[in-house]
Amino acid sequence: xxxxxxxxLALGLALLPLSQRLPxxxxxxKNDFVQKxxxxxxxxxxxxxxxxLLKHGLLGDTFISNHLLNAYLKFHRIENARxxxxxxxxPNVVSFTSLMAGFVGHQRAREALVLFGRMPVDEIMPNEFxxxxxxxxxxxxxxxxxxxxxxALVQTFGLGRNLVITSSLVDMYGKSNETNDxxxxxxxxxxxxxxxxxxxxxxxxxxxxxxxxxxxxxELLKDNRLLPNQFTYASVLNACASLGRLVAxxxxxAAVIRRLPQxxxxxxxxxxxxxxxxxxxxxxxxxxxxxxxxxxxxxxAMIVGAAKHGLGRFSLELFEEMTRRGIRPNDVxxxxxxxxCSHSGLVDFGxxxxxxxxxxxxxxxxxxxxxxxxxxxxxxxxxxxxxRLASNILVENGNDIALLxxxxxxxxxxxxxxxxxxxxxxxxxxxxxxxxxxxxxMSNTYAVVGNWENVHGLRTEMKKRGLQKEPGCSWVxxxxxxxxFYAGDISLCPRGAEVMHVLxxxxxxxxxxxxxxxxGGTGMVFxxxxxxxxxxxxxxxxxRLALGFALVSMxxxxxxxxxxxxxxxxxxxxxxxxxxxxxxxxxxxxxxNRFHHFRDGSCSCVDYW
DNA sequence: AATCAAGCGT
Numbered sequence: 109x110x111x112x113x114x115x116x117l118a119l120g121l122a123l124l125p126l127s128q129r130l131p132x133x134x135x136x137x138k139n140d141f142v143q144k145x146x147x148x149x150x151x152x153x154x155x156x157x158x159x160x161l162l163k164h165g166l167l168g169d170t171f172i173s174n175h176l177l178n179a180y181l182k183f184h185r186i187e188n189a190r191x192x193x194x195x196x197x198x199p200n201v202v203s204f205t206s207l208m209a210g211f212v213g214h215q216r217a218r219e220a221l222v223l224f225g226r227m228p229v230d231e232i233m234p235n236e237f238x239x240x241x242x243x244x245x246x247x248x249x250x251x252x253x254x255x256x257x258x259x260a261l262v263q264t265f266g267l268g269r270n271l272v273i274t275s276s277l278v279d280m281y282g283k284s285n286e287t288n289d290x291x292x293x294x295x296x297x298x299x300x301x302x303x304x305x306x307x308x309x310x311x312x313x314x315x316x317x318x319x320x321x322x323x324x325x326x327e328l329l330k331d332n333r334l335l336p337n338q339f340t341y342a343s344v345l346n347a348c349a350s351l352g353r354l355v356a357x358x359x360x361x362a363a364v365i366r367r368l369p370q371x372x373x374x375x376x377x378x379x380x381x382x383x384x385x386x387x388x389x390x391x392x393x394x395x396x397x398x399x400x401x402x403x404x405x406x407x408x409a410m411i412v413g414a415a416k417h418g419l420g421r422f423s424l425e426l427f428e429e430m431t432r433r434g435i436r437p438n439d440v441x442x443x444x445x446x447x448x449c450s451h452s453g454l455v456d457f458g459x460x461x462x463x464x465x466x467x468x469x470x471x472x473x474x475x476x477x478x479x480x481x482x483x484x485x486x487x488x489x490x491x492x493x494x495x496r497l498a499s500n501i502l503v504e505n506g507n508d509i510a511l512l513x514x515x516x517x518x519x520x521x522x523x524x525x526x527x528x529x530x531x532x533x534x535x536x537x538x539x540x541x542x543x544x545x546x547x548x549x550m551s552n553t554y555a556v557v558g559n560w561e562n563v564h565g566l567r568t569e570m571k572k573r574g575l576q577k578e579p580g581c582s583w584v585x586x587x588x589x590x591x592x593f594y595a596g597d598i599s600l601c602p603r604g605a606e607v608m609h610v611l612x613x614x615x616x617x618x619x620x621x622x623x624x625x626x627x628g629g630t631g632m633v634f635x636x637x638x639x640x641x642x643x644x645x646x647x648x649x650x651x652r653l654a655l656g657f658a659l660v661s662m663x664x665x666x667x668x669x670x671x672x673x674x675x676x677x678x679x680x681x682x683x684x685x686x687x688x689x690x691x692x693x694x695x696x697x698x699x700x701n702r703f704h705h706f707r708d709g710s711c712s713c714v715d716y717w
Numbered sequence: 718a719a720t721c722a723a724g725c726g727t
Contacts, residue, residue: 142718174718196720205719240720275721282722306722313723342723377724406726443726476727481725511727 138165138172145175151183159190167195174202181210199230205238220245221254234261236270243276252284271297274306282311284630302334310343313350321347322356338368340374345378354386371665373399377406384413404435412444420452431469439471446477450484458484475501475508479515486519493527494519510541517546529553544575607656 141161148154158176166172173196180189185424193199193207204227211220224242227234234242239262246255259277267273272299281290290311297304305328312321325344328334336344348357361379364371371379376399383391396402396410407430414423427445431437437445442465449458462481465471478501485494498516503509513535520529529550536546551566571575601607 146718171718178718200718202718207719209719235719237720242720270720272721277721280720301721303722308722309720310722337722339723346724372723374724381724405725410725412725438725440726448725479727507727513726644720 111701121650138169140605141166141172142175145172145179147486148179148182151185154179154185155182161620167192168197170196170198170200170203174206177203177206177210181206181213184214186210186214186216199232200248201227201232201235201238204230204234205241208238208241208245212248215248217245217248221249221251224258236273237265239265239267239270240272240276243273243280247276247280247283250284252281253286253288255280262662269298271299271304275301275307278304278307278311282307282314283317285315287311287315287317300334302337302340303332306337306339306343309340309347312346313343315455316350318347318353320353322351322353336363336367338372341368342374342378345375345382349378349382349385352386354388356661357382362652367679373403373406377409380406381409381413384409384416387417389419401621402430402435404430404441407435408438408441408444411441411448415444415448415451416449420448420454423448423452424454424457437465437469437471439474439477442471443476443480444471446480446484448488450480453488455484455488455490474507475503475512479508479512479679482512483515483519486516487522489523491516491519491523491525491528495531498532506541510536513539514542514545517549521549521556524553524556526553526557526559543573544570547575602657606660610660611656 141157141164144157145154146354148157154176156492157179161167161172161176167176173192177189177192179185180192189207189210193203196203204223208220208223211217211223220241220621223236224245227238239258242258243255243262246252246258255277262268262270262273262277274293277293278290281287281293284453290308294300294304294308297496305324309324309328312318312324321343325336325340325347328336328340341360344360345357345364348354348360360382364375364379368375376395380392380395383389383395392410397492399406402410407426411423411426414420414426423445427437427441430441442461446458449455449461458481462473462477464475465477478497482498482501485491485497494516498512501512503512513532517529517532517536520526520532530553533546533550536542545567547570551563551570554560554562554566
């Protein structure tokens with residue numbers, strides 16, 4: 109509305125005869141205005157100068173209008189900025205670039221690209237600033253086709269060696285999950301700054317290629333001219349977290365303390381997330397409590413971390429605490445909260461939260477939230493309710509379908525509900541999602557109820573369709589060596605006999621304590637935890653081998669973590685607790701304490717990096 | 718006058 113007034117005023121001014129306009133003094137009010145616009149500290153000031161510019165008839169001046177446009181952007185008034193742009197008689201490349209950057213910064217990247225496309229029509233030549241912004245727009249949209257087109261234009265304009273543009277391209281390819289293209293651009297850069305390196309490290313970290321992220325980080329450290337900063341460490345920690353590499357994560361923590369003048373919230377969030385994913389929830393908590401005013405993101409990370417460790421009550425307390433402090437939960441926070449309820453069997457709390465999220469917090473539940481609730485009902489054995497809910501959710505995205513029906517299928521198998529397992533499995537197969545896993549789980553459900561004919565039938569069907577289960581693997585990180593295990597023959601496993609002995613003993617004790625693996629959720633490590641093919645069942649699951657090896661190492665006084673499929677296996681955590689009970693000592697805690705290098709912020713950790 | 722990197726879910 110405000111901007112609309114300006115528009116009509118501007119038209120009115122244009123009708124005034126030149127003589128009636130205020131004369132320009134040779135003291136140049138122009139420069140005066142520009143300086144004021146640059147140093148302005150609040151929106152009111154921008155509006156007042158806007159009015160005075162109108163009076164002086166200075167809005168036709170592209171240079172001044174560009175300053176005004178950017179002043180509006182400084183206070184996030186993207187609409188006002190756009191209206192200023194629309195009134196510039198001859199917008200130049202800076203006008204275009206500034207408004208494009210404004211759109212990108214306000215979740216309107218598509219409009220930035222539209223504006224970019226308008227430039228040739230207005231016969232404005234884009235420059236390096238414009239291209240960097242255009243690439244950034246594609247990056248935000250993860251629109252790799254547009255990104256490739258812009259990349260091609262960059263080459264045509266002879267800007268293929270520009271540092272800023274190429275760094276943006278690395279980021280764009282990374283965000284579009286085209287990691288190899290990101291690396292190609294990175295390798296071809298004539299020179300690189302810390303942003304180029306951080307972008308490439310983060311491209312690896314975000315695309316499940318943590319090993320390469322850490323490798324590249326090591327390479328970066330060899331160059332003494334470039335210092336890693338907060339961005340770099342956040343990505344490195346993210347890589348450690350996704351790999352479950354506690355030792356590297358610890359060392360990064362040490363490096364953060366030693367090498368960064370101060371830690372910001374993003375690094376702290378990455379750090380607490382890393383500790384949670386590597387199994388040290390107490391460390392997560394310590395990092396979290398060191399933050400004075402954590403925002404929604406560290407709160408969410410902590411809630412999710414606690415949930416994964418089976419600390420459902422703690423998750424809910426954290427949620428209470430954050431809302432009490434007036435921090436608004438977002439969609440991800442609720443995924444964490446529902447996840448917590450699901451994994452701690454707090455079904456009714458979970459349903460309450462689902463219902464309150466829209467009403468009280470104005471967060472609309474989507475497929476991911478409903479999937480959590482389906483999972484929660486399924487784990488609790490309330491399969492009919494789970495099925496009813498799942499049938500009523502509208503899911504289009506293949507990945508969402510896989511999560512929803514995959515969750516129901518798994519619960520149906522656990523509870524021996526053949527009817528629902530078949531229904532859920534067929535949904536997956538129809539949607540061409542997780543087809544192999546669906547066949548295997550359906551077949552396992554037939555096995556649970558003793559219907560061997562159908563087990564065999566499904567196996568034949570799989571063979572006919574040429575479906576083969578990829579071998580899963582698990583690994584253990586001991587000191588800084590990673591031991592990888594595949595399902596199969598025990599004789600291939602290092603210290604196989606010892607491993608076998610420990611596992612047998614453990615399984616016996618667990619059965620004595622009533623862990624049959626039929627209750628869902630916890631205690632599943634030892635019975636059918638992985639949906640592996642029947643052949644693998646004859647041998648051993650990779651997780652059991654990894655766990656057994658870890659236990660043997662632990663018995664020899666070695667500190668270990670057990671990992672599964674890139675993430676910490678929450679069931680292993682439960683298993684550790686049981687093992688501690690069985691051996692009558694708190695092995696886990698004692699061993700974790702040996703890692704305690706950080707006291708009072710000082711550090712005695714070896715220089716890993 | 719305008720351009721590049723980071724953290725929370727499955």
